[in-house]
Amino acid sequence: MKIQLASSYGFCYGVKRAIEIAQHNPNSKTYGPLIHNKDEISRLKQNYNIDLATSIDELRPQETVIIRTHGITKDELQILKKQNNTIINATCPYVTKPQQIVEQMSKEGYSVVIFGDKDHPEIKGVYSYGQEKNTFIVNTPDDIDFGLLKSKVAVVSQTTRKPQDFEKIVNALTSRIKEVRVFNTICNATFENQDAAMELAQEADIMIVIGGKHSSNTKQLHSICKSYCKDSFLIENESEIVPQWFEGKSLCGISAGASTPDWIVQNVINTINQIA
Numbered sequence: 001m002k003i004q005l006a007s008s009y010g011f012c013y014g015v016k017r018a019i020e021i022a023q024h025n026p027n028s029k030t031y032g033p034l035i036h037n038k039d040e041i042s043r044l045k046q047n048y049n050i051d052l053a054t055s056i057d058e059l060r061p062q063e064t065v066i067i068r069t070h071g072i073t074k075d076e077l078q079i080l081k082k083q084n085n086t087i088i089n090a091t092c093p094y095v096t097k098p099q100q101i102v103e104q105m106s107k108e109g110y111s112v113v114i115f116g117d118k119d120h121p122e123i124k125g126v127y128s129y130g131q132e133k134n135t136f137i138v139n140t141p142d143d144i145d146f147g148l149l150k151s152k153v154a155v156v157s158q159t160t161r162k163p164q165d166f167e168k169i170v171n172a173l174t175s176r177i178k179e180v181r182v183f184n185t186i187c188n189a190t191f192e193n194q195d196a197a198m199e200l201a202q203e204a205d206i207m208i209v210i211g212g213k214h215s216s217n218t219k220q221l222h223s224i225c226k227s228y229c230k231d232s233f234l235i236e237n238e239s240e241i242v243p244q245w246f247e248g249k250s251l252c253g254i255s256a257g258a259s260t261p262d263w264i265v266q267n268v269i270n271t272i273n274q275i276a
């Protein structure tokens with residue numbers, strides 16, 4: 001049986017970069033999980049003595065702190081600076097960008113609309129760079145309160161949102177506001193993995209999707225694969241492989257969620273090679 005990896009799978013650029021930064025800074029703490037994969041978090045702990053702080057209170061003054069890919073708020077950054085923490089910034093550059101845009105546009109007197117989920121750490125961070133009275137988080141066009149907006153508006157998006165949904169927000173704004181500055185801050189990483197999995201699932205007899213059972217992007221990958229290849233299975237690691245799945249199959253496609261490290265993908269491939 002042939003095994004083929006999707007042309008794009010697993011870690012995105014921002015996560016790969018954050019892991020490399022962490023590995024270069026052993027004996028430090030990450031503020032917030034660098035990645036939603038417990039096996040990788042344990043590997044970083046075991047091999048590099050990197051601990052996880054889930055709140056700012058868990059960080060002692062002067063400790064070395066790695067800032068997660070989704071970033072933190074401006075206030076939290078100030079606290080770390082005041083505490084004399086050594087700050088290693090692993091915020092993904094695609095997340096830093098909307099933070100900078102929101103800060104700049106606010107300074108230039110624009111109302112700023114942020115399309116995203118107000119409870120997501122990335123959006124909390126991006127929002128913190130705007131002026132409270134003139135910065136608004138919206139999830140749908142109906143959330144836009146035109147009465148509060150100035151005659152010039154800047155708009156950014158959460159990095160993981162769908163372009164079609166961002167377009168709806170932009171259209172709603174341009175229909176009522178004279179000057180709208182649109183910054184497309186959507187990151188393509190998630191869609192690249194999805195497109196590659198979809199392509200491979202159309203040819204494969206069996207698809208193995210590797211990732212956390214609770215990770216929304218992994219579940220989405222699995223559901224895309226399933227609609228093209230009925231024998232699509234979602235596993236967290238090689239221990240969940242069932243040899244019977246591969247009987248009579250000639251092409252096994254492999255994809256992995258954005259928080260699945262390569263070493264788990266390799267373990268899965270090695271296990272499949274041994275049984276099929």
Ligand code: SF4
Pocket residue numbers: 012013014015069092093094095159187188189190
């Ligand atoms: S913005 Fe894109 S590249 Fe950066 S961490 Fe998020 S998904 Fe990855």
